[in-house]
Amino acid sequence: MKGIIFTEFITIVETQFGLEISQKMFDHANDAGVYTAVGSYDHRQLIKLIMSLSHITNIPAQELQQTYGRLVFPSLLQALPIPDIESDDTFSFIEKVERHIHIEVKKLYPDVTPPKFTFSNQTQSTMILDYHSARCMGYVCMGVLEGCANYFNQSLTIAMQPMNASQSHVRFSLTLTGD
Template sequence: MKGIIFSEFLELVEDTFGLEVCQEMLDENLDEGSYTSAGTYDHKDLVKLIVSLSKLTNISIEDLQQVYGKSVFTSLLKSMPGLEVNSSTTFEFINQVEEYIHIEVKKLYSDAKPPQFVFVSLSESEMVLDYISARCFSHVCFGLIQGCAEYYNEKIDIQMNPIQEDGSQVRFTLKML
């Protein structure tokens, strides 16, 4: 997992919960918190940080992932200059993820393993897609979709239904409101 994901997570924790909570979370995991944007790190280290933060704040792991996903959308968008000009709606943007964004990420970082989106159906008012990832960060994906809709100033109902019990495949149904 790319370091930008870790750096953005630590920034969110510090901004939301303060430096002391951020440091306590890092200390519990014997983590120095030194991540470079281009570096590659084990996603399990992020999971450990999220679990610790959940214990420290009494906020569910799922809710923390969702808030993180929503907050990181704009930063990730900025990390790929020119991308936002290729779409004017949430659906258009999400439609680019598999065919453009993930391909560009793999070009930039040959070791990257982004999640896969399999599109089931698409109309003007509804999009159905499957999120597939061994990392099981579907709640982060949920938050990213929320962040995307907010960016495009659209109201979207998001339903998330697991296909695999372990969370490695989840179906999202998005409906324009």
């Protein structure tokens, strides 16, 4: 997993909870907390940090993951090679992530394995999105989807359905509820 995911997570923890909680999180996870945006790290270390933060704050890990996904969206938007998004809306941008952005990210960083999205049953106001990732971070994906809708000033209702026990495959039913 690229280091930007870690550095943004740390920044969000420091902003939302403060430096003291951030340090407690690192201590509890037995983690030195040394990450660079361009480095590559084991995703399990991020999960360990999330679990430690959950233990310290008594906030469920799924809620922390979802909040992180929502809050990290603007930073990812700035960091990724994204062509012309002015004409996009939530659904067209989500499609662009799979059809363009993930391909470009793989070109820039051949060692990464971004999640895979497949789409079905799409209308102007609904979309079925299947998330496939060995990292099993569906709640982060859900938060990113919320962050995307916020960016495009659209209201989105999301239903999340794990398709297997590990949650490496999750189905999201998205419904735009207003403009």
